[in-house]
Amino acid sequence: MTSDFSAAQPPDPKQGWARDIVELHDAVVMAPENSRFRQHCGVFDRDGNYCPQGATWRYNNRMTLHPKSVPNPQGRIPGRWLWGGLLFHHFGHFLVESTARLWALEHYEKPLSGIVFVNKRPRMPPQLGGFQREFIDLLMRDVPVHIVKPAARFEELVVPGQGFGLGDIAAATPEFRQTFSQKLSQSVAPQGARRLYVSRSKLPLETAGMIGESKLETLLERCGYTIFHPQDHSIKAQIAAYRAAEDIIIADGSAAHLLGFVCRPDQRIAYIVRRSSWSEEPISQIESFRGTAIHVLDELHREWIPRDPETYRQVRIGELDLEKIGQSLKRAGFIDTGVTLPQMSRPDAEAILADQGLLEAFVPA
Numbered sequence: 001m002t003s004d005f006s007a008a009q010p011p012d013p014k015q016g017w018a019r020d021i022v023e024l025h026d027a028v029v030m031a032p033e034n035s036r037f038r039q040h041c042g043v044f045d046r047d048g049n050y051c052p053q054g055a056t057w058r059y060n061n062r063m064t065l066h067p068k069s070v071p072n073p074q075g076r077i078p079g080r081w082l083w084g085g086l087l088f089h090h091f092g093h094f095l096v097e098s099t100a101r102l103w104a105l106e107h108y109e110k111p112l113s114g115i116v117f118v119n120k121r122p123r124m125p126p127q128l129g130g131f132q133r134e135f136i137d138l139l140m141r142d143v144p145v146h147i148v149k150p151a152a153r154f155e156e157l158v159v160p161g162q163g164f165g166l167g168d169i170a171a172a173t174p175e176f177r178q179t180f181s182q183k184l185s186q187s188v189a190p191q192g193a194r195r196l197y198v199s200r201s202k203l204p205l206e207t208a209g210m211i212g213e214s215k216l217e218t219l220l221e222r223c224g225y226t227i228f229h230p231q232d233h234s235i236k237a238q239i240a241a242y243r244a245a246e247d248i249i250i251a252d253g254s255a256a257h258l259l260g261f262v263c264r265p266d267q268r269i270a271y272i273v274r275r276s277s278w279s280e281e282p283i284s285q286i287e288s289f290r291g292t293a294i295h296v297l298d299e300l301h302r303e304w305i306p307r308d309p310e311t312y313r314q315v316r317i318g319e320l321d322l323e324k325i326g327q328s329l330k331r332a333g334f335i336d337t338g339v340t341l342p343q344m345s346r347p348d349a350e351a352i353l354a355d356q357g358l359l360e361a362f363v364p365a
Contacts, residue, residue, distance in 0.1 A: 010057050010060050011057055011162040011163070011167075012169070013173050013174075019163065021108060021158060023156065023159075024043070024157045025046055025156055026153060027045055027046065028072075028073065029043055030042060030067055030070075030071050034122065035122060035123065038061070039120075041064050041067060042054050043157065044071075048070040050066045053161055054159050058166045059166055059167040071151035073153050078113075079113030081115065081116045081157055082104055082112050082115045083157055084101055084102065084116055084145075086118060086119075086120045090254075094132060095254065095261075096164065096166060097165055097166070098117065099180075100162045101161070103160060103179040105183075112158065113144065115145050117146075118147065119147060122149070126149045128145055133145075139179075140183075163175060164176050166281055170284040171288035177288065177289055181289060184261050184262050185262055187239075188236050188239040188243065189240060192240055192244035193225070193226035193244065193245060194244070195248075196228050196249070198228050198259070199227050201217060201227075205358060211352050212301075212319060212322050215344065216341070219339060220249065222339060223339060225249070230255040239261075242259045242263065247267070247268045247334055250269065250271055252273050252278055256271065260289050268334065270294065270296075276316065276318070295332045299320065299321040299328065302319045302364050303364070304349075304363065304365065306362055307361060308361070312361065319344070319349050322343050323343040
């Protein structure tokens with residue numbers, strides 16, 4: 001499967017190399033040597049030519065660059081292996097960027113010996129973490145995974161295009177959507193509450209929280225919602241809960257990407273934005289997978305920023321406009337019309353910050 005659409009351009013969910021598969025013989029895989037934002041690493045063919053289809057893109061930029069020299073590892077690993085790209089150990093980035101080529105597990109007809117990754121962070125051990133292994137097993141049970149460090153030669157290497165990621169490709173190619181929706185739904189049966197709120201309230205406020213979320217949760221529980229903390233559950237349990245729910249309200253964050261893989265058009269989904277610099281990728285993914293729009297609640301009353309930006313770099317804590325969120329949820333049918341959600345006062349917000357030991361560190365933007 002090949003395309004004339006140049007791999008010098010970012011992956012496009014509708015056409016081109018993102019949907020192609022390249023087969024290489026005697027291919028060399030080189031891991032990054034350092035932990036820089038953009039890294040020199042990737043795939044070479046038997047003649048030492050760099051394979052651009054193996055690069056990882058984020059928005060309109062290559063995150064993996066053409067190495068300055070071609071490695072020449074001794075020996076050769078037998079078999080036919082699938083190039084998986086960069087292995088991220090952050091949950092969200094793993095779901096979005098390390099899975100981007102695994103659509104070929106369903107769309108490549110020849111038998112495979114396993115999957116090949118390189119660690120995004122070279123200091124990490126060459127092995128999968130628990131959630132990474134669990135997720136890949138849901139796609140293909142017990143498939144071998146080889147993490148290259150620093151370089152290795154493979155008898156055959158299958159290089160699928162980047163079918164998912166950050167940027168326009170967040171909508172995912174049709175092949176990616178079909179593989180993930182089908183495989184994950186077949187692997188996990190629905191189990192859980194009919195109404196679900198996917199929360200961030202157990203996460204540190206200074207890095208991931210929302211002021212006012214606990215008040216929102218109290219209201220939602222009165223309306224029949226189960227408060228679900230995804231980090232307390234296995235990947236399988238998370239998918240089971242998302243598949244079982246009819247109404248889902250989810251706080252902005254990485255959990256939305258797992259929901260995106262298994263969401264359905266008959267579910268009602270509301271997405272609560274937690275900061276002004278929010279990313280549209282989770283929404284783009286969910287809407288693309290389900291084929292219909294979701295309810296986006298961009299309702300912040302204010303944001304709190306650090307007094308010392310060097311102490312809390314790029315941190316902004318969103319304070320929810322509870323009154324507007326409540327009104328929006330009523331109009332969309334997520335909560336009963338008879339319930340009310342009063343706005344917090346500034347002393348209320350300050351009390352929440354003080355309880356977390358953050359009042360002296362943050363001020364209103």
